[in-house]
Amino acid sequence: MSEQPDGFSGEVSWEMGTGYDLLVSAYVLHRPRQFGLPAPWAAGVRGKLSPEGRIALKEFFGGELSYAFTLPLHIVHQLPPPRDATMVIAALKAIPGEHFMRDTHHPFDTEDSADNDDCIGTVVKALAGERISAREQHEFYERASKDSKYKVDPQEVDALFAMIADQPATKQRYIAALEEYYHVYFADEEQRSAPLLAESLANAETEASYRSPLELLEELSHGFTFSAATTMLRRLTIVPSFWTKPWVFHYRLSEDEILLLYGARPEWVRLVPGVEVPDAAIRTLKILADPTRLRLLRLLAEQPRPPQEMAREIKLSLPTILHHLHELRLAGLVRLEVGDKGARMYYLRWQEAEAALSALRGFVKQGEGLV
16 A cells, blocks of 8 residues: 555544435446446346336436436435434435425535636526526536536436425425335345444544554555545544445535545355355456556556646547546556545556456366366
8 A cells, every 4th residue: 555645634434324225326327337237137236126216226326427416415414313214214304395305415515606707606596496498408407417427318307307396295295205216235244244344434533543544545545545635625534434445425515524435345245146256356357358448457557647648658638538437447466546626646456366367266266176
């Protein structure tokens, strides 16, 4: 593990709740490839729901705008322990219907930010009950498409403003879909994951007593951390999650407070039932089988670099480079360090490849009766 410079003075707190994974799992199941899961298995889980439930769950958790508008992790954060799934559903039910989208969307906007960002301003206006013109809605779509690294569907933008326009109906469909998902699938998963999350949290808190927050964060997240020079971040709440692995959910609660969910699922526990093939080894081998990614690793072996510099070196577009870096992060082969104003710097983490190949060697030898 690379050494971290001293200097981070923000407050670090630890938190747990399976209610986080109630929401996150619904999000992950609509993005299996991004999270290294078999798409047929994810489709099978979604298929346990009624046709109406599947459609609603996809609408609320399957779109590119879901993270900002229908993944209310801040609601879970506001609850007292144990923050389990039934508490989250009860808290969502308690929100007045006419305020449902206003209270559940990502708390990224304020009156100040709305004045400076027409895109956010349009959302604030809609949430306040004002009519949004077709022109304003189209401009929102254009800005969202430009700012997102993924493609935003115009129909999703239409659906978003329809949700906001009739918040009581949105609440009814959202709660119905979430309750059905809980009963047909997540309740059993919650029982399986809760002890493992508690164990991970206890271990992390123990390590936090003698390791720096940024160093520990990099290990827990398999390669994500903040710059020690970050000045705006004043509070960081860290939460174990069974479903986010190998990623982290970086959820900003306010200008200087971040909620961060790290993948706490042990290597020997798989989301997908079946043979215990080491997931890390499979991810690593797939991701290394690409010449561009190998060139990126070679550049990072020389020195840490921002993505813009790597794009110039390799002579590929920045979106293409970010895609490959995304895949390398999937295997934990690079460390992403985020500084003030979202500045990004990437570092090599080759030890993850060595660990993955070691796990593969052990699996193959055991399968052949050689160990």
